[in-house]
Amino acid sequence: MRALKGANVSGLVARNPRHRYCSPDAWEATSAMASKIRGADILARTLDGAGLRTIFTLSGNHIMALFDAALGTGLQLVHVRHEAAAVHMADAWARLTGQCGIALVTGGPGHANAVGALLTALAAESPLVLLSGHAATHELGRGAFQELPQADMALPATKAAWTAHSAHELGRDLARAVRIARSGRPGPVHLSLPLDLLEQKLEDTPALWPHAAEFAPISQPLADRAADAALAGAKRPLVLGGPTLCTTSGRALLRRLAAATGVPAIGMESPRGINDPSLGAFAEVLAQADLIVLLGKSHDFTLRFADPPFVDRACRFIAVEPDAALIDRVGKEKGPRLMASAIADAAEAAERLIARSLRAVRPSEPWAREVAEAIAYRPSSWPARVADTAEKVHPLQLCHAIAPHLAQDRNAILICDGGEVGQWPQAVLAPARRIINGVAGSIGAAIPFAIAARLAEPVAPVIAVMGDGTFGLHMAEFDTAVRYRLPFVAVVGNDATWNAEYQIQLRQYGADRAHGCELLPARYDLVATALGGHGELVTTAGEMGPAMQRAVASARPACLNVMLQRVPAPVLRRNA
Numbered sequence: 001m002r003a004l005k006g007a008n009v010s011g012l013v014a015r016n017p018r019h020r021y022c023s024p025d026a027w028e029a030t031s032a033m034a035s036k037i038r039g040a041d042i043l044a045r046t047l048d049g050a051g052l053r054t055i056f057t058l059s060g061n062h063i064m065a066l067f068d069a070a071l072g073t074g075l076q077l078v079h080v081r082h083e084a085a086a087v088h089m090a091d092a093w094a095r096l097t098g099q100c101g102i103a104l105v106t107g108g109p110g111h112a113n114a115v116g117a118l119l120t121a122l123a124a125e126s127p128l129v130l131l132s133g134h135a136a137t138h139e140l141g142r143g144a145f146q147e148l149p150q151a152d153m154a155l156p157a158t159k160a161a162w163t164a165h166s167a168h169e170l171g172r173d174l175a176r177a178v179r180i181a182r183s184g185r186p187g188p189v190h191l192s193l194p195l196d197l198l199e200q201k202l203e204d205t206p207a208l209w210p211h212a213a214e215f216a217p218i219s220q221p222l223a224d225r226a227a228d229a230a231l232a233g234a235k236r237p238l239v240l241g242g243p244t245l246c247t248t249s250g251r252a253l254l255r256r257l258a259a260a261t262g263v264p265a266i267g268m269e270s271p272r273g274i275n276d277p278s279l280g281a282f283a284e285v286l287a288q289a290d291l292i293v294l295l296g297k298s299h300d301f302t303l304r305f306a307d308p309p310f311v312d313r314a315c316r317f318i319a320v321e322p323d324a325a326l327i328d329r330v331g332k333e334k335g336p337r338l339m340a341s342a343i344a345d346a347a348e349a350a351e352r353l354i355a356r357s358l359r360a361v362r363p364s365e366p367w368a369r370e371v372a373e374a375i376a377y378r379p380s381s382w383p384a385r386v387a388d389t390a391e392k393v394h395p396l397q398l399c400h401a402i403a404p405h406l407a408q409d410r411n412a413i414l415i416c417d418g419g420e421v422g423q424w425p426q427a428v429l430a431p432a433r434r435i436i437n438g439v440a441g442s443i444g445a446a447i448p449f450a451i452a453a454r455l456a457e458p459v460a461p462v463i464a465v466m467g468d469g470t471f472g473l474h475m476a477e478f479d480t481a482v483r484y485r486l487p488f489v490a491v492v493g494n495d496a497t498w499n500a501e502y503q504i505q506l507r508q509y510g511a512d513r514a515h516g517c518e519l520l521p522a523r524y525d526l527v528a529t530a531l532g533g534h535g536e537l538v539t540t541a542g543e544m545g546p547a548m549q550r551a552v553a554s555a556r557p558a559c560l561n562v563m564l565q566r567v568p569a570p571v572l573r574r575n576a
C-alpha cells in the first residue's frame with residue numbers, strides 16, 4: 001500500500017467532474033466508465049481529496065470495502081497491531097502536522113479496542129476522526145455479527161459520535177466530523193460506518209462531494225473589547241494555556257504573547273499539573289498570582305482546582321475559552337472572582353491579545369523575571385554530567401545520553417510516556433518538538449507516537465522515553481515500524497517495576513505493604529530484535545552514549561533496554 005502514496009492513478013477511477021478535487025483531465029479519462037460508485041469510494045476519495053491521506057488502521061470484515069476503495073487513491077494505509085495504537089498514531093500525527101488525524105478500525109471489538117485511546121487525544125486536545133466499521137443497518141437488532149452501540153460507547157471519549165445513516169451522506173459526514181474535530185477546543189470525533197452503506201452502489205452526482213469549506217473549522221474570534229479587558233492591569237498576572245497551546249506552534253505563540261504583553265504565558269499539558277517538572281518551581285509563583293487568564297486552559301485538577309494554598313484566595317480570573325460549559329465551571333468555582341469571560345478559540349485569542357497589547361498596562365518586569373526564574377529552576381544537586389558508576393543507570397544519566405541527539409537537529413522529536421522515568425526527560429530536555437502522553441495520564445502511547453512521528457518527520461531523530469511497564473502495552477508495534485521501515489529509538493527505563501504506583505504505595509502505605517507492582521528485568525531489547533529491529537541491553541551509564549549512537553546509526557526501529565535505578569520522579573520546589 002505504501003508504494004501507492006502519490007501514485008498517479010486518478011485515471012483509473014471515476015470521479016465526479018464537479019467534485020472540486022477531480023481534475024477535468026481525470027474526468028475525461030473516466031467518464032466513459034460506470035457512473036455507479038460505492039459508499040466506500042465516496043469516503044476514500046473524499047479523504048484523498050481533503051489531503052487526509054495517512055490512514056492508521058487495522059483490518060476487519062466491516063471495513064474491507066474501504067480497503068478496496070483505497071486502491072487507486074492517494075491514501076496510504078499504515079496497518080498496525082492493535083486498534084488503540086492506530087488511534088494513538090492518528091493523535092500524534094495531528095499534534096505534529098496540525099492536520100486532522102484519521103484512524104480506521106473494524107466494528108465491535110476493534111472499535112472497543114480503539115475507544116480507550118480516544119481519551120488521550122481528548123485530554124490532549126488533538127483533532128482526529130475515528131472511523132469504525134459497523135454492523136449493517138438491516139441486521140441491527142437481529143443479532144448481527146459484532147453488533148454494538150458503538151457511537152454510545154465512543155461519546156464520552158469524543159467531542160461528537162454518530163452512526164452514518166445514508167450512503168449519500170458519507171462524504172458530508174466525514175467533512176462534518178473533521179470540522180467538529182478541528183473547531184473550538186480540538187479533539188477526537190467518531191463516525192460509525194454500517195457495512196451496507198459502504199457497499200451500497202449509487203449514482204455519482206455532485207451532491208455526494210463535500211466542498212473544502214465544509215472541512216474548515218468554525219472560528220470563534222475574540223472581540224477587541226474582551227481582549228482589552230483581559231489585558232487590564234494586574235501586578236502579578238499569569239496567562240495559562242492548555243494543550244492546544246503546547247504544540248510547537250502553540251508554544252511559539254505563547255512566547256510571542258508574553259513578549260508583547262509582558263505577562264508570563266505558560267502552557268500546561270501534563271497530568272502532573274503544577275508539579276510538572278518541565279515547569280520547574282512554577283507552583284511557587286502560581287501561589288502569588290493576583291490575576292490568572294485561563295486562555296483555553298480548563299479549570300481542573302491540574303491546577304489543584306485553583307484553590308488555596310495553590311492559588312491565592314483573592315486571586316481573580318478571566319476565562320477566554322472555546323467551551324461555554326467550562327466558563328460556567330469557573331463561574332461556579334470562583335463566583336465573583338471571575339472578572340470577565342469570552343467564548344473564543346485559544347490560538348486566535350492569543351493573536352488578538354498580541355494585536356491589542358500596545359493598549360495594555362504592562363505588569364512590572366520583576367514579576368516576569370521572577371516567574372521565568374521559577375520555571376527555569378532545576379536543583380544544583382543535578383550535576384551537568386553524572387559520573388559513571390558500576391550501579392544501574394540514573395534517569396538523569398539516561399537523559400544526558402539523549403540530549404546530543406536532540407540538539408543535533410532542530411526537527412528532532414522527543415516523546416515522553418509513563419510513568420516516573422518519563423518525568424525526567426521532561427525536566428531536563430526541552431527540544432522544540434515534543435509529545436507527552438498528556439493530561440489524560442494514560443500510559444502506553446509512546447511507541448505508536450514514535451511511529452507516527454517518524455511518518456511526519458522523515459529525517460531528524462525520533463526518541464521515545466518510557467518505562468518498562470509502559471513498553472509492554474504496545475511493544476508489538478515494533479513489527480509495524482519494521483514493516484514500514486520507520487526508524488526511531490525507544491529508550492526503556494527498566495526498573496522492573498510499575499514505579500509510579502510503587503512510589504504511591506511507599507508514601508501512603510509503607511514499604512512493607514508495597515505489592516502488585518513488581519515486574520521482571522525483562523529483555524525488551526530482544527523483543528525488538530525478534531521483530532526485526534535493533535536492540536541493546538544497557539547496564540551502566542558509560543554504555544548509554546555509545547548505545548544511543550549505534551541505535552540512531554542502525555536506521556532501524558531500536559530499543560535500548562536500560563537497567564534503571566528505581567527512583568521517584570522529581571517534584572521541584574526551591575525551598576523544599
Ligand SMILES: Cc1ncc(C[n+]2csc(CCOP(=O)(O)OP(=O)(O)O)c2C)c(N)n1
Pocket residue numbers: 418419420421422441442443444466467468469470471493495497498499500501
Ligand atoms: C492506561 C493506564 N494504565 C495504568 C495507569 C497507572 N499507571 C500510571 S504510571 C504507571 C507505572 C508505569 O510504569 P513504567 O512504565 O514501568 O514506568 P515507571 O513508573 O516504572 O518509571 C501505572 C501503572 C495509567 N496511568 N494508565
Ligand SMILES: [Mg+2]
Pocket residue numbers: 467468469493494495496497498499
Ligand atoms: Mg518501570
